[in-house]
Amino acid sequence: MRENGPVTSATRQPETPASPQLSTSPEPGGSPGVPPRLIATDLDGTLLRDDKSVSPRTVAALAAAEEAGIEVFFVTGRPARWMDVVSDHVHGHGLAICGNGAAVVDLHGGPGAHRFVKVRELARPNALDAVRLLRDAAPGTVYAIEQTYGFHQEPDYPKLHMEIPDDLAPAEDLLAPDGAAPDEPVLKILAYHPTLNPDAFLTLARLAIGDRATVTRSSPSALLELSGPGVSKASTLALCCAERGIAHEEVVAFGDMPNDVEMLTWAGQSYAMGNAHPAAVAAASGKTTANNEDGVAVVIERLLAERR
Missing domain, CATH: 3.30.1240.10 (Hypothetical Protein, Haloacid Dehalogenase-like Hydrolase; Chain: A; domain 2)
Known part of the structure; x- marks a missing residue:
């Protein structure tokens, strides 16, 4: 969880694609041959820019992924009440893993009406x-x-x-x-x-x-x-995927900090942001551009182009 609360979406213009020195293809050990069924992305420092906005390019990439039949999960350290920053961009699926895996929240109700689907408490x-x-x-x-x-x-x-x-x-x-x-x-x-x-x-x-x-x-x-013991982004994401019949090889994950390490390790394909902590870089099978350069969108666009 970052130290500042949510800010409403801004309307920035898209940035340029990935820098050539970064690898948006997975390294050996990833699962590039398995078509993705779910995208799991962290928010702060990953999907969100530093000003807490979701860029138009990223909104379009998330929508295109869902139109292609790929489910999108927001997986964050934020509490549910800080999820309004992405509520406008869920495009109908409306589920998020919050509190580093402590809760699964239905965002369909909009700001102030979040419903807890699953709670994994700290006794x-x-x-x-x-x-x-x-x-x-x-x-x-x-x-x-x-x-x-x-x-x-x-x-x-x-x-x-x-x-x-x-x-x-x-x-x-x-x-x-x-x-x-x-x-x-x-x-x-x-x-x-x-x-x-x-x-x-x-x-x-x-x-x-x-x-x-x-x-x-x-x-x-x-x-x-x-x-709670055993509670992490990865363990709760694994539970949600099992309920949907989705294997870890069919998951593409994005993150930037130590609380993303287990998720980046578990997913079949995973990408550390260009601004990521060294622990996240070491755990991921690939690397994309920084959050301010729409690194999540860069990878999603490539994955969708490969499906055509």
């Missing part, structure tokens, strides 16, 4: 253990808590997101059995450290928390995202 005992273990391992860590409809944070958690929290209290109080919205599932914990290197913080947190939660990151700052 409160696990959440409390993770908070305490990471607080011990990295003193100075502060927390925010994402629920299906609520957002709560500690008083010292910085203003990283464009919203006002529902509650301000220590994470241990928020996660207690009688804490914030106790009947509402916890989807994700955000853990921020003001001084640690982001990748070093991620490594430290994974070692400290172990199997009590899945730990990843998608922000350029030292902001980590904690989900």
Whole structure:
């Protein structure tokens, strides 16, 4: 999840196609001979430009993919309430995997009317253990808590997101059995450290928390995202594909950050953006142009041209 909230779509002109030094064909180990049935794309830093707009070229490419019978899934660290930025571009399919796999959301209802189709929560005992273990391992860590409809944070958690929290209290109080919205599932914990290197913080947190939660990151700052054990973009995408009879070889995935690594590894074809973190580049079978250069559209256009 990026640190800034959604902005409405702008109307930029399309950029030029892929730069020659980037490979929009999969490397060995991909599945270029298998016709794709589903496109799974991250949003921030991938499908969206840095100003959070969806370019006209990308909108056209998504529509063309769906007209060709290829389903499109948005797979993001964003909570459901931040999905309005793409709600106008779903072209009828209207499903998104949010919170790094913690929820599958139906966007058909439009802004403010999202329906949760699947929820993979972080159990409160696990959440409390993770908070305490990471607080011990990295003193100075502060927390925010994402629920299906609520957002709560500690008083010292910085203003990283464009919203006002529902509650301000220590994470241990928020996660207690009688804490914030106790009947509402916890989807994700955000853990921020003001001084640690982001990748070093991620490594430290994974070692400290172990199997009590899945730990990843998608922000350029030292902001980590904690989900339920085994919950990731890839594992929830795999569940959704199994329900549709779609094999991983029939999936094309796009991403740019460590929270995309499992999905990029799992998909038959996968592409890291030109602006991607080294971990995403290493996990993907191919590479495309940067998000500001419509890298997702570049690949979709090529895939559709190959089908003709």
